[in-house]
Amino acid sequence: xxxxxxxxxxxxxxxxxxxxxxxxxxxxxxxxxxxxxxxxxxxxxxxxxxxxxxxxxxxxxxxxxxxxxxxxxxxxxxxxxxxxxxxxxxxxxxxxxxxxxxxxxxxxxxxxxxxxxxxxxxxxxxxxxxxxxxxxxxxxxxxxxxxxxxxxxxxxxxxxxxxxxxxxxxxxxxxxxxxxxxxxxxxxxxxxxxxxxxxxxxxxxxxxxxxxxxxxxxxxxxxxxx
Amino acid sequence: xxxxxxxxxxxxxxxxxxxxxxxxxxxxxxxxxxxxxxxxxxxxxxxxxxxxxxxxxxxxxxxxxxxxxxxxxxxxxxxxxxxxxxxxxxxxxxxxxxxxxxxxxxxxxxxxxxxxxxxxxxxxxxxxxxxxxxxxxxxxxxxxxxxxxxxxxxxxxxxxxxxxxxxxxxxxxxxxxxxxxxxxxxxxxxxxxxxxxxxxxxxxxxxxxxxxxxxxxxxxxxxxxx
DNA sequence: ACCACCCCTCAGCAAATTTTAAGCTTGGAA
DNA sequence: TTCCAAGCTTAAAATTTGCTGAGGGGTGGT
Numbered sequence: 366x367x368x369x370x371x372x373x374x375x376x377x378x379x380x381x382x383x384x385x386x387x388x389x390x391x392x393x394x395x396x397x398x399x400x401x402x403x404x405x406x407x408x409x410x411x412x413x414x415x416x417x418x419x420x421x422x423x424x425x426x427x428x429x430x431x432x433x434x435x436x437x438x439x440x441x442x443x444x445x446x447x448x449x450x451x452x453x454x455x456x457x458x459x460x461x462x463x464x465x466x467x468x469x470x471x472x473x474x475x476x477x478x479x480x481x482x483x484x485x486x487x488x489x490x491x492x493x494x495x496x497x498x499x500x501x502x503x504x505x506x507x508x509x510x511x512x513x514x515x516x517x518x519x520x521x522x523x524x525x526x527x528x529x530x531x532x533x534x535x536x537x538x539x540x541x542x543x544x545x546x547x548x549x550x551x552x553x554x555x556x557x558x559x560x561x562x563x564x565x566x567x568x569x570x571x572x573x574x575x576x577x578x579x580x581x582x583x584x585x586x587x588x589x590x591x
Numbered sequence: 592x593x594x595x596x597x598x599x600x601x602x603x604x605x606x607x608x609x610x611x612x613x614x615x616x617x618x619x620x621x622x623x624x625x626x627x628x629x630x631x632x633x634x635x636x637x638x639x640x641x642x643x644x645x646x647x648x649x650x651x652x653x654x655x656x657x658x659x660x661x662x663x664x665x666x667x668x669x670x671x672x673x674x675x676x677x678x679x680x681x682x683x684x685x686x687x688x689x690x691x692x693x694x695x696x697x698x699x700x701x702x703x704x705x706x707x708x709x710x711x712x713x714x715x716x717x718x719x720x721x722x723x724x725x726x727x728x729x730x731x732x733x734x735x736x737x738x739x740x741x742x743x744x745x746x747x748x749x750x751x752x753x754x755x756x757x758x759x760x761x762x763x764x765x766x767x768x769x770x771x772x773x774x775x776x777x778x779x780x781x782x783x784x785x786x787x788x789x790x791x792x793x794x795x796x797x798x799x800x801x802x803x804x805x806x807x808x809x810x811x812x813x814x815x816x817x
Numbered sequence: 818a819c820c821a822c823c824c825c826t827c828a829g830c831a832a833a834t835t836t837t838a839a840g841c842t843t844g845g846a847a
Numbered sequence: 848t849t850c851c852a853a854g855c856t857t858a859a860a861a862t863t864t865g866c867t868g869a870g871g872g873g874t875g876g877t
Binding site: 818819820821822823824825826827828829830831832833834835836837838839840841842843844845846847 | 848849850851852853854855856857858859860861862863864865866867868869870871872873874875876877
């Protein structure tokens with residue numbers, strides 16, 4: 366799947382790019398509106414992530430022009446916090462969804478999946494690792510049939526782990542995906558949340574294989590085997 | 592690949608330069624902001640390594656001016672520990688990535704590769720020497736199919752050796768790449784770690800060719816022959 | 818206002834890793 | 848063969864990393 370990111374803040378653009386590439390998506394980046402527009406009209410993308418405030422060409426104008434040319438590539442608009450009025454304008458201009466900055470990377474990923482979800486896979490959004498299940502639509506989590514209630518941060522963390530089963534995720538990666546890029550989270554916070562998750566997922570099932578594993582010096586991973 | 596290093600501390604600048612050149616990269620060095628900026632705008636680089644605190648021109652201003660000129664060369668910003676402690680500021684500076692000093696050289700190298708990785712290149716990087724494999728993404732190490740667990744320093748050292756198979760690496764080189772430039776590590780520490788690695792990689796496979804070799808007076812190398 | 822819950826930080830402990838130090842081995846020159 | 852420097856090994860010391868309980872501050876419901 367091909368994604369175009371149009372964003373002038375390099376750090377954000379780059380972190381989105383890195384994150385999406387980790388998800389095996391092909392990402393192109395443009396740092397201003399005109400470059401982005403040229404790319405969008407000459408290449409075929411499955412989705413476009415577009416900053417609303419851009420040098421060169423504004424997000425709204427970008428969208429409008431693209432739609433006039435009958436290009437209906439789904440667009441996710443990024444808008445700065447506090448500009449609630451933008452919502453209307455963003456959607457009016459023809460964007461399909463919008464996201465308020467600063468956002469956690471996983472949020473972007475979720476909306477991106479929502480927009481590009483092919484009809485077939487619409488229904489089943491249930492992640493499964495061993496006897497642990499997580500439904501990204503209903504926010505239901507259960508282990509061995511027993512329902513588990515999580516706070517939203519716990520849920521986001523577990524979802525991130527479960528989307529990468531068996532893979533070691535460093536605390537830095539976790540912070541970048543589960544928290545928004547402006548929050549200054551200490552690594553210890555991740556440890557604390559891992560502790561919360563263990564308390565709800567592993568501790569009540571002492572007879573079953575533990576699912577959350579620490580790999581000292583590297584990070585955490587979820588999975589039934591070692 | 593061409594790299595520009597803008598750093599006023601000669602010791603750091605030179606150690607980066609030496610290290611990068613060993614990686615077959617073409618490196619230019621500037622010791623102050625204005626010189627660096629002139630070079631950056633007149634030459635084509637693949638990536639710029641930029642100290643945040645500079646005589647002549649600050650890193651943030653440097654970046655801003657370059658971006659205004661539509662120069663989107665990826666920039667890695669070096670920031671002193673505690674100087675920011677803040678991803679927000681790193682982000683505002685307009686750089687693509689940043690690295691907190693003091694860092695181990697291999698860390699810089701990894702980020703540099705991440706920023707310049709051409710689309711074609713595979714994301715899944717597995718280094719292989721004889722029947723020993725090391726995956727830099729999943730951190731898995733195995734010999735003859737049997738998985739081996741390493742501490743992070745052991746892993747970093749082995750990765751460095753395996754990135755230069757058959758090549759003799761002196762203890763000094765190893766110290767410069769695997770440890771950060773501020774740590775005053777005794778050569779003996781390297782010997783100790785080589786010992787640890789042998790214990791995990793060569794000792795359990797006495798029937799197979801030993802992979803870690805000492806070249807007395809020169810250093811170490813990894814490889815199946817001699 | 819009060820309570821319940823959630824997010825995050827902090828401090829203290831335990832355990833693993835990293836580094837140093839000291840004595841021992843080995844290779845090779847004389 | 849002897850000797851010395853380079854390298855190896857082991858264990859103790861120093862440091863780092865991860866886990867946990869406690870608690871402050873914020874938010875939303877009653």
